[in-house]
Amino acid sequence: MSVVRLEHLTKTFPGGTTAVDDLTLTIDDGxxxxxxxxxxxGKSTVLRMIAGLEAVSGGAVSIDDEDVTDWPPKLRDIAMVFQNYALYPHMTVQENMGFALKLRHMDKAEASEKVNDTAGLLGLSTLLDRKPAALSGGQRQRVAMGRALVRRPRVFLLDEPLSNLDAKLRVSMRAELSRLHQRYRITTVYVTHDQVEAMTLGDRIAVLDRGRLQQVGTPDELYREPANRFVAGFMGSPSMNFATVDLGGDAGRVTVRLAGREFEVPAALRRRPGLARYLGSAVVMGLRPAAFAPATSAEVAALRVVPLGVESLGDEKHVLFRPPRAIAAAGDEPGGEDIPVAVDEADDIELWTAKVSQQTAVSIGEPIGLSVDLREAYFFDPVGGEAIPLQRDIAATAIAA
Ligand SMILES: Nc1ncnc2c1ncn2[C@@H]1O[C@H](COP(=O)(O)OP(=O)(O)OP(=O)(O)O)[C@@H](O)[C@H]1O
Incomplete structure (x- = not known):
């Protein structure tokens, strides 16, 4: 059992920077x-406080219900792997991996067996006599992980361990990390700024912004039900597209206006009930790049956009275009029954991205029609940025009330 509990953890550096602000989070056993x-x-600072490498300014760290906040690092039984995996250059792989066991005065034969086991698991068995200089980047990273794993720590902390590796190696090391975790089930905290790594590796993901926890949940929860605009924009690649739009309609029919055209928000959209109190006012709408598709000629609800960039990724294309201006169609009167849409000028600065298939004929400067699937729309409060709640949240609130 190794449950790590962070309670109201805060770190303010002497210069006055609050790197971590009142973080409360439990990392379950395994x-x-x-x-x-x-x-x-503040990601690295959180990790360093768990490891005991950084003193806390407030709050507490506990492992298995034992308050370790003031314990020195070596008493915590934590292993940490950094981005620059700092192997001892004069030692062989075997010696590097066995060093921590030697420090603990483990019996030589037992230590050697442990090193050999772990090396086998990491595909390092044939490299045990080499020194780090004679290893590739991926092999060195594996040795660093082996060195940390060999003593089976209670908690495993990894700080961007794959960021020095090339793209292909990162993918295979991700798979390897997952496999190791399945095997040992050591409670692990893994820091990255790469959301693909986060989505593929995490049982749960905790999203931080300016030292504050924004949301914690499974990758799927964060992707489908982001708690706020920040999380929505952070999870998913390319990022979600945002526009400030005015909501029109009534309880039976909810509309938004984009590019002078009115779009009805489908009744099936689970977020729709939360929109009721925003009718007649502004909300932030979010559309993921996959919510667009090239419009067929029969479709009415299409945007015409001028691609400013086209990125071909082999099996898909990303089309970059200026956000559609949410201008009212000619004849609409401000304050009239059909509420015209305001545009947040700031939205114009960031280009929108649509994800289309590789077969789509699209080139820079040539207008294309895109359909928009509003069943995939997200809505956020225009001031606080919090997600406008899902149907079931509203039901839960109603029951609670
Ligand atoms: N020793 C220090 N003294 C003063 N400020 C620090 C110190 N270490 C970190 N900071 C500041 O604290 C904040 C959080 O830093 P931290 O390294 O934890 O962020 P991070 O999320 O890990 O960033 P990155 O992804 O770039 O590594 C930053 O504003 C940083 O400048």
């Missing part, structure tokens, strides 16, 4: 938790 967030959001 769980693989990924901490993600943009550069500087």
């Amino acid at each position: 769980e693989f938790l990924v901490l993600v967030g943009p550069s500087g959001c």
Whole structure:
């Protein structure tokens, strides 16, 4: 059993930067938790406080219900792997991996057996006599992980361990990490700013922004039910597209206006009931790149956009275009029954992206029609950015009330 509990964890550096702000989070026994967030959001500082490498300014860290907040690192039984895996250059792979066991005065034969077992698992058996200089980047990273795993720590902390590797190696090391975790089930906290790594590795993902926890949940929960605009924009690649739109209609019919055209929000959209209190006012709408498709000529609900960039990724294309201006169609009167849509000027700065199939004929500067699937739309409060709740949240609130 190794449950890691962070309670109101806070870190303010002497210069006054609050890197971690009141973080409360439990990492369950055997769980693989990924901490993600943009550069500087406090991920490494959280990890360093768990390891005991950084003193906390407030709050507590406990492991298995034991408060370890003031314990020195070596008493915590935690292993940490960094981005620059810092192997001892003068030692062989065998010696590097066995070093921690030697420090613990483990019996030589037993230590050697443990090293050999772990090396076998990591595909390092034939490299045991080499020194780090004679290894590839991926092999060195595996040795670093082997060195951490060999003593079966209670908690395994990894800080962007794959970021120095090339794309192909990263994919295979991801698979390897998953396999190792399945095998040992060591409680793991993994820091990355790469949301693909987060989605593929994490049992759960915790998203940080400016030191504050935004949401914690399974990859699927974060993707499908982001708690706020920040999480929605962070999870998913390419990112979600946002526009501020005014909501029109009544309880029976909800519409948004984009590019002078009115779109009805489908009744089937689970987020729709939460929209009722925003009727007649502005909301932020989010559309993932996959919500667009090339429009067939028969479709009415199409946007005409001028591609400003086309990225061909082999099996799909990303089309970049200026966000459709949510202008009212000619004849609409502001304040009239059909509420015209306001445009947040800031939205114009970031280009939108549509994901289309490789077969779609599209080139820069040549207008194309895109259909929009509003069943895939997300809505956020225009001020606080929190997600407008799903149907079941509303039902739960109603019951609670
Ligand atoms: N020793 C320090 N003294 C002062 N400020 C620090 C110190 N270490 C980190 N910071 C600041 O704390 C904030 C969080 O840093 P941290 O390294 O935890 O972020 P991160 O999310 O891991 O970033 P990255 O993804 O770039 O590694 C940053 O604003 C950083 O500049």
